Amino acid sequence: VxxxxxxxxxxxxxxxxxxxxxxxxxxxxxxxxxxxxxxxxxxxxxxxxxxxxxxxxxxxxxxxxxxxxxxxxxxxxxxxxxxxxxxxxxxxxxxxxxxxxxxxxxxxxxxxxxxxxxxxxxxxxxxxxxxxxxxxxxxxxxxxxxxxxxxxxxxxxxxxxxDSELVEKKEKKDRHKHRDETDAEREKRRRREKKHDARERHRSRKDKDKDKESSEKREK
Structure with missing residues (x-):
């Protein structure tokens, strides 16, 4: 400026x-x-x-x-x-x-x-x-x-x-952070991430169902 x-x-x-x-x-x-x-x-x-x-x-x-x-x-x-x-x-x-x-x-x-x-x-x-x-x-x-x-x-x-440089920097940092994990820790982290993704998908489906229900009520 x-x-x-x-x-x-x-x-x-x-x-x-x-x-x-x-x-x-x-x-x-x-x-x-x-x-x-x-x-x-x-x-x-x-x-x-x-x-x-x-x-x-x-x-x-x-x-x-x-x-x-x-x-x-x-x-x-x-x-x-x-x-x-x-x-x-x-x-x-x-x-x-x-x-x-x-x-x-x-x-x-x-x-x-x-x-x-x-x-x-x-x-x-x-x-x-x-x-x-x-x-x-x-x-x-x-x-x-x-x-x-x-x-x-x-x-x-x-x-x-x-933005692309910042994303690359973050990914590099994440790789470095996880590099020293043991196999057990890595597996635990992956299970945790998988559960998180499943919850997000479930929440997304619930939101879509609510939107659909609201839309149907308005049409009636």
Whole structure:
């Protein structure tokens, strides 16, 4: 988005679409606007309007000050916070100029087992001064580096792989996971999977029967 000289202005989890293979895309560009030619000045002041969602909004936006793409970086940091704690961010205190309370987040993140590297990315994105925040390109670079260090693929969402590549990656991981199984464990797993498939087929037949019954009732 920023590479195309745009500002989104409403980044939050609700505005991301997740495909069946965990391929994530940003959506809802209703508030997005084109930046000025220099990339740091708004066109005719149109981007100075207060828009977005309060809990994810940058302090400068909340206070009606001039803002640029670094406001998106702040919102992305709040989105990462949302994902890391699995809870929506709380409204920030206007008496503190809507500052992000780093110490409180670090405490909650430590309890939730959030990787230190990700905690630091979130803290950097949510700096009070826009100039102190990284660019989105820098943020994604750091996240990709972190993803490579995560053995459990907890940061796979930053990868720009195609769906087929993600499927192949998952299958490879599954093969590795099952490689060291004993024959007894492998047989037990297969029986469990077979039972699961049978239950799914049975549930599917029941759903079809219900749909057919409902259709017949409507026709009568």
């Amino acid at each position: 920023h590479a195309k000289n745009l500002i989104h202005r409403d980044i939050k989890a609700a505005n991301f679409l997740v495909g069946e293979n965990w391929h994530v895309k940003l959506c809802d560009f209703g508030f997005s606007r084109s930046m000025g030619a220099a990339g740091d000045a708004m066109k005719a002041g149109a981007q100075m309007t207060l828009c977005g969602t309060d809990e994810w909004m940058a302090p400068e936006t909340m206070m009606g000050l001039d803002y640029d793409q670094k406001a998106d970086v702040f919102s992305f940091g709040m989105f990462l916070l949302e994902m890391s704690l699995r809870a929506e961010p709380k409204l920030r205190d206007p008496s503190k100029m809507y500052r992000f309370e780093e110490e409180l987040y670090r405490r909650d993140a430590a309890k939730a087992g959030v990787p230190e590297g990700l905690i630091q990315v979130i803290v950097d994105c949510t700096r009070y001064e826009p100039a102190d925040r990284p660019t989105m390109k820098e943020v994604l670079g750091v996240l990709k580096d972190l993803a490579k260090k995560q053995p459990d693929d907890t940061l796979d969402f930053v990868e720009s792989s195609s």
